[in-house]
Amino acid sequence: MTSLYQSMIAQASMGRMLSDREVSRFLPDQIRQTIAELVEQNQLALADALSNAGLSLYPQSEEILAISALLAEVRQDWLTAGNLLEQLIDLQDGRTPVATWQHWIRVLRCQCEPVAALHAAECALTIYADNPVLLGEKQSLKALLSNNHAHEAAANTH
Numbered sequence: 001m002t003s004l005y006q007s008m009i010a011q012a013s014m015g016r017m018l019s020d021r022e023v024s025r026f027l028p029d030q031i032r033q034t035i036a037e038l039v040e041q042n043q044l045a046l047a048d049a050l051s052n053a054g055l056s057l058y059p060q061s062e063e064i065l066a067i068s069a070l071l072a073e074v075r076q077d078w079l080t081a082g083n084l085l086e087q088l089i090d091l092q093d094g095r096t097p098v099a100t101w102q103h104w105i106r107v108l109r110c111q112c113e114p115v116a117a118l119h120a121a122e123c124a125l126t127i128y129a130d131n132p133v134l135l136g137e138k139q140s141l142k143a144l145l146s147n148n149h150a151h152e153a154a155a156n157t158h
Contacts, residue, residue, distance in 0.1 A: 004034040008046050017046075023053040028061040035067045039074065047071055062091060069103065078110045098128050105137050114144050 004026050011018050023031065031054040038047035051071050054064040065088040072081035085104045089096050101124035108117035118141040124134050 001037060002030055002034045004030055004050075005037045008034065008038070008050060009043075012043075012046055017049050018053070020053050020056055023050065024057050028054065028058045028063045031058070032063040032067045035071060039071065044071075044075070048075070060091060062088060065091065066100065069107075073103065073107065076110070078107050081107045082111060094127070096124075096127070098124065098131055098134065101128070102133060102137070105134075105141075109141075114141055114148070117141050118145065 004023070007022070008018055026034075031050060035047045035050050035054070038044070038050065048071060051064070051068040054061070055068055058064045065084050069081050069084035069088060072078075072084060081103075085100065085107060088100060089104060092100070101120065105117045105120050105124070108114075108120055118138065121134055121138040121141060125131070125138060128134055
């Protein structure tokens with residue numbers, strides 16, 4: 001357990017949260033690790049509060065953006081997850097790992113945006129051309145869009 005985790009639990013037991021000033025004593029990797037520990041212990045409200053503090057203190061931290069996006073996915077807050085992943089991908093500027101692309105594609109699918117998800121898969125494949133997961137996503141999304149187009153065309157003929 002990190003000292004930040006212990007501090008958060010102690011403060012929560014007294015009915016209060018750590019201030020941004022108190023959280024600012026910790027580095028982004030410590031905040032990320034503590035958010036992960038809080039999620040592991042099913043302390044989602046505390047994890048969310050720490051995520052918000054981390055984003056406020058370190059808005060350009062890849063670690064904070066990534067863990068906060070994952071937390072938003074856990075909560076099925078697809079809009080927030082999407083916004084955070086977009087920021088992360090922009091920040092990584094061409095060095096986005098496959099896992100981040102996979103999360104971005106998943107979030108776009110959950111937002112019912114298959115065209116945007118296909119575009120994301122194609123962008124990722126310009127970097128990771130032989131990645132089987134990304135290739136599978138592209139194939140799946142193309143099939144989905146083809147089926148949607150066929151259903152729309154059939155509906156328009158009736």
